[in-house]
Amino acid sequence: MPLLIPQLPKGPYYGILAEFGTPADLYHACERVRDAGFTRWDAHTPFPVHGLEGAMGLRRSPLPWIVLVMGLMGAAAGFGLQWWVHARAYPLVISGKPYLTWPAFIPITFEVAILFAALGAVLGMLGLNRLPMHHHPLFQSRVFERVTDDAFFISIESWDPRFDPAATGKMLESLGARSVELLES
Amino acid sequence: MAQTEAELLDNPVAGRPTLILRSPDFHAITDVVAEPVERRTPIGWWLFFIPSVALLGLLGGAVSWLFWEGIGVWGNNIPVGWAWDITNFVFWVGIAHAGTLISAILFLFRQKWRTSINRSSEAMTIFAVMCAMLFPGIHVGRVWVAYFMFPIPNQMGVWPNFRSPLLWDVFAVSVYGTVSALFWYVGLIPDLATMRDRAKTRGRQFAYGLPALGWRGSVRQWHHYESAYLILAALATPLVLSVHSVVSMDFAVSLLPGWHTTVFPPYFVAGAIFSGFAMVLTLMVICRTAFRLEHIITLRHFDYMAKIMLVTGTMVGYAYSTEFFTAWFSGNPYELFTFKNRALGPYAWAYWTMVSCNVISPQFFWFKKARTSIPILFVLSILVNIGMWFERFVIIVTSLHRDFLPSAWSYFTPTIWDISCLLGSFGLFFTMFCLFVRFLPMVATAEVKTVLPQADPHGHPAPARTIRQGAS
Numbered sequence: 001m002p003l004l005i006p007q008l009p010k011g012p013y014y015g016i017l018a019e020f021g022t023p024a025d026l027y028h029a030c031e032r033v034r035d036a037g038f039t040r041w042d043a044h045t046p047f048p049v050h051g052l053e054g055a056m057g058l059r060r061s062p063l064p065w066i067v068l069v070m071g072l073m074g075a076a077a078g079f080g081l082q083w084w085v086h087a088r089a090y091p092l093v094i095s096g097k098p099y100l101t102w103p104a105f106i107p108i109t110f111e112v113a114i115l116f117a118a119l120g121a122v123l124g125m126l127g128l129n130r131l132p133m134h135h136h137p138l139f140q141s142r143v144f145e146r147v148t149d150d151a152f153f154i155s156i157e158s159w160d161p162r163f164d165p166a167a168t169g170k171m172l173e174s175l176g177a178r179s180v181e182l183l184e185s
Numbered sequence: 186m187a188q189t190e191a192e193l194l195d196n197p198v199a200g201r202p203t204l205i206l207r208s209p210d211f212h213a214i215t216d217v218v219a220e221p222v223e224r225r226t227p228i229g230w231w232l233f234f235i236p237s238v239a240l241l242g243l244l245g246g247a248v249s250w251l252f253w254e255g256i257g258v259w260g261n262n263i264p265v266g267w268a269w270d271i272t273n274f275v276f277w278v279g280i281a282h283a284g285t286l287i288s289a290i291l292f293l294f295r296q297k298w299r300t301s302i303n304r305s306s307e308a309m310t311i312f313a314v315m316c317a318m319l320f321p322g323i324h325v326g327r328v329w330v331a332y333f334m335f336p337i338p339n340q341m342g343v344w345p346n347f348r349s350p351l352l353w354d355v356f357a358v359s360v361y362g363t364v365s366a367l368f369w370y371v372g373l374i375p376d377l378a379t380m381r382d383r384a385k386t387r388g389r390q391f392a393y394g395l396p397a398l399g400w401r402g403s404v405r406q407w408h409h410y411e412s413a414y415l416i417l418a419a420l421a422t423p424l425v426l427s428v429h430s431v432v433s434m435d436f437a438v439s440l441l442p443g444w445h446t447t448v449f450p451p452y453f454v455a456g457a458i459f460s461g462f463a464m465v466l467t468l469m470v471i472c473r474t475a476f477r478l479e480h481i482i483t484l485r486h487f488d489y490m491a492k493i494m495l496v497t498g499t500m501v502g503y504a505y506s507t508e509f510f511t512a513w514f515s516g517n518p519y520e521l522f523t524f525k526n527r528a529l530g531p532y533a534w535a536y537w538t539m540v541s542c543n544v545i546s547p548q549f550f551w552f553k554k555a556r557t558s559i560p561i562l563f564v565l566s567i568l569v570n571i572g573m574w575f576e577r578f579v580i581i582v583t584s585l586h587r588d589f590l591p592s593a594w595s596y597f598t599p600t601i602w603d604i605s606c607l608l609g610s611f612g613l614f615f616t617m618f619c620l621f622v623r624f625l626p627m628v629a630t631a632e633v634k635t636v637l638p639q640a641d642p643h644g645h646p647a648p649a650r651t652i653r654q655g656a657s
Contacts, residue, residue: 022639023642024642026642027642027643043404044402044403045402045407046379047631047640048411048631049404050635050640050641050643052642053404053408058404061409063409063416064412085336085345086348090343095348107350107357107427107431108352108353110427111360111424112360114360114364114420117416118363118364118368118417121367121413121416121417124413125410125412129403129405129409129410131399131406133398138401139401147402148378148379148382148400149212149379
């Protein structure tokens with residue numbers, strides 16, 4: 001069940017968790033962690049902080065492409081259903097009109113396209129985020145409970161090639177972390 | 186992308202007024218929103234909930250009797266084949282529209298004040314769509330064959346007619362309900378995680394943790410999440426405009442004078458937003474006082490909503506006059522008769538109720554005093570709710586009751602079961618809304634936190650440093 005269990009390699013530590021005081025502190029720390037060349041790391045905030053994905057060096061989300069494909073599939077399915085019903089399965093002359101009255105099929109084609117695209121957006125977002133996930137090593141931390149309230153964190157995972165329990169912790173402290181915590185895996 | 190000081194000063198966001206008063210910190214926002222969900226059920230809640238459930242019971246009784254006895258228990262009869270059933274349907278689906286306008290359209294226009302009210306308006310949307318979906322479902326009479334409305338392979342090999350606006354309506358309203366629920370749920374995920382992390386008992390932790398899906402506020406997650414939210418807003422915007430347009434085509438595509446008008450789609454959409462904002466105002470006036478959210482849902486929010494009502498109400502008034510102009514200009518005697526009859530005939534009382542509530546009452550909103558006075562807002566919002574219900578009644582019943590042949594003319598009077606169904610639908614709506622404010626955070630805390638000044642990593646507390654370092 002890849003969606004339910006975090007895909008993490010084995011090791012003694014999950015990684016290191018550092019708390020920062022304000023969104024601005026976190027923002028500048030993220031820029032430095034990014035510039036130091038770390039790759040397996042993340043920041044955690046109670047709300048989306050503007051521009052933080054840039055400070056972390058994240059690439060654009062591929063979600064719009066998923067939505068586009070789903071939307072086109074929905075449009076095809078909606079139009080196809082109506083064409084099949086009226087021109088193939090049960091051809092019936094209604095108001096003397098041709099079987100394939102495509103302008104009359106536009107509203108439902110549109111609605112089904114929107115339905116598929118919206119489902120693609122939600123399920124695609126959950127899939128890209130590996131949600132639902134029933135547990136994560138970060139939840140071991142007591143301070144991490146406040147990530148959905150008012151606390152800002154950086155977590156660096158132990159299988160990052162540049163990770164070193166002592167040196168990485170020192171670096172985060174030098175970036176202004178309030179507290180640094182080593183988490184078991 | 187480096188910002189210069191001049192660009193920062195040009196930034197329209199910098200000069201904007203504060204949206205949240207008393208400058209709370211992030212934790213204070215979480216506390217004030219989570220508190221009503223976590224404390225013991227207050228007496229005041231029961232005072233709303235018990236009458237709502239009683240009305241919901243009335244709906245259950247009325248609908249059961251309708252199923253047992255048939256559509257004859259209502260006052261509908263030829264030529265008035267549609268009456269309160271479809272009036273209620275259009276009324277409720279219209280109310281729903283304001284929620285989507287606030288959550289999607291104002292989001293695309295970057296109207297940050299929406300964050301205080303979007304959660305509860307979206308909830309209102311979903312509950313209003315539930316009420317709306319009830320009426321087409323039960324008005325078919327033989328509900329056990331209601332599945333004929335859907336393209337389901339059946340033993341007769343018969344399919345629905347996809348060229349009919351009535352079927353477009355089935356698709357439009359079901360898709361609208363689904364997409365609204367998805368949008369609402371996606372917005373709820375971070376706040377459900379907040380409730381999970383604040384939970385004192387294992388049971389609450391599980392109940393909120395399960396729908397929170399293991400959300401951990403990671404920026405890699407927020408990144409996809411914000412993309413999904415923007416896309417859903419962009420999808421919901423044309424959807425909401427299409428839904429009431431399709432509802433209006435139920436009438437406009439027919440050949441009946443009074444219904445057969447091209448102005449209907451924009452006119453219906455404006456009316457829908459108008460009525461929905463009235464309902465949002467009614468609910469927010471109650472909620473902000475009951476849950477002490479005066480610093481989150483401020484008078485500024487009411488001021489903005491009242492302005493939107495003034496605009497849409499005046500658009501509706503313009504549509505009323507356009508209908509009369511078209512009736513006269515068309516030179517069609519049937520069309521002209523219908524509209525003269527609407528304003529001066531047996532239903533003139535309903536027509537002028539509609540005009541006074543929908544066109545005259547919002548004109549008070551030209552004045553800032555009225556836009557920022559809670560009692561005036563409350564009274565006017567109720568009047569608009571009444572007026573917009575009458576608008577649908579006027580459109581449906583006055584166009585039907587004078588058929589082409591005078592021998593078929595009649596006058597519709599509601600029965601006790603018509604009234605029970607309408608009151609009962611309010612019971613359903615308020616029961617759902619009471620449950621919502623009791624068990625879910627009624628303000629989008631994660632979003633409200635983003636409009637606090639300290640949430641901006643570049644603006645607080647030392648903007649000069651940010652300019653030098655540059656931002657992406």
